Amino acid sequence: MFEKYFPNVEASEIILATKETLFMTAISVVATLILGILLGMLLFLTSKGQLWQNKAINAVVAAIVNIFRSIPFLILIILLIPFTIFLVNDMLGAKAALPALIIGSAPFYARLVEIGLREIDKGVIEAARSMGATTWTIIWKVLLPEALPALISGITVTAIALVGYTAMAGVVGAGGLGNLAYLQGFQRNNNDVTLVATILILAIVFIIQFIGDIITAKIDKR
Template sequence: MNNNGFASYFQLSNVDWPKMWLATWETVWMTLVSIIVVAILGALLGLLLFETSNSKSAGARALNWIVAAFVNIFRSIPFIILIVLLLPATQAVMGTIIGPKAALPSLIISAAPFYARLVEIAFHEIDHGVVEAAQSMGATKGQIIFKVLLPESMPALVSGITVTAISLIGYTAMAGAIGAGGLGNLAYLDGFQASNNAVTLVATVIIVLVVFVCQFAGDIVVKRIDKR
């Protein structure tokens, strides 16, 4: 395709820029809100998996089995199917199944189990001698969690949340295909269905740029907090 053909195929003059910036903000908003909740929920689930993994208590083993089952099940369901399965719950909780708010339950439930496994792995990679030293000095369970586990695993946790955030950006694009708003919705409706290739191209470029910014920011944070 020559330059004239390329220009005719992707006519940027066909892009509704205010609508594009609104869709960009919706994608960023969905990702930010989701990642905050996922970071908290995933850390709690990962901590539960870690603390109950080698316990001899029957109650702890049962809790570990329940949490592990939840994590494994929801990690295994393809995101686009999970959205459909959660439509009744989304309607009940959010009051709508259309728009950025409606995408939040699916985004959170799909990403939190994934991050929980990353948290559990990060905790297991900590030198057990460090934990034993803290225990020998009389540290409580809470002190071990907040002064040993979290600080020692923080670089891995930040790397994990960066990977999860990038996955969430991709999920928002898929959610857009069924009316969740954002760049995915704009690329599908105003781009693909309207045969407006410029909209699809610009939306794709913006999504890639958001991913690059997210990865760059995560790498900088990891380098600053990694003392190894």
């Protein structure tokens, strides 16, 4: 039955492409989580009225975030080719896509982190400061725990965007389901391959959203 409706679909190619997509997404999500929180925290803490208020640093970080957040992903991949070759000594394959995926998504997540931190009641922060809490104590004991539901929701949205980025990266030789859909599906007019690759991408997105919703619901005490 499967071979009748999907004659051009090779199980080995689908499995390999799925593994490559999951690899790119997983590594990128972890790196984006770390870099995004650092950038978002820096944006928040150096803004007006916050613990590390510094107009110059805030302006520089904000500019970097805005620039990389605004560049279309396919253009970003092309711009980062020299940097990618320097890092991984290659411009093709799943590993070569990682720099662009991380640099493209971390600024986006950083803004979500900043938004989540700004939603924290200022009274909670002031109370911690009045009790003599250090800046690092406030970060670890107040800011991150209070913003955790927003951080999880944000990384869920970012992870879903990253799945889409991996599909776009596949068009320029990064591997994964996007690459399979483009090379084996679109270019060879094998619509069944494109359909299966699309279904698997959607399945990954739904699973990420489902897991993110469950975690957010468990930790959100509001």
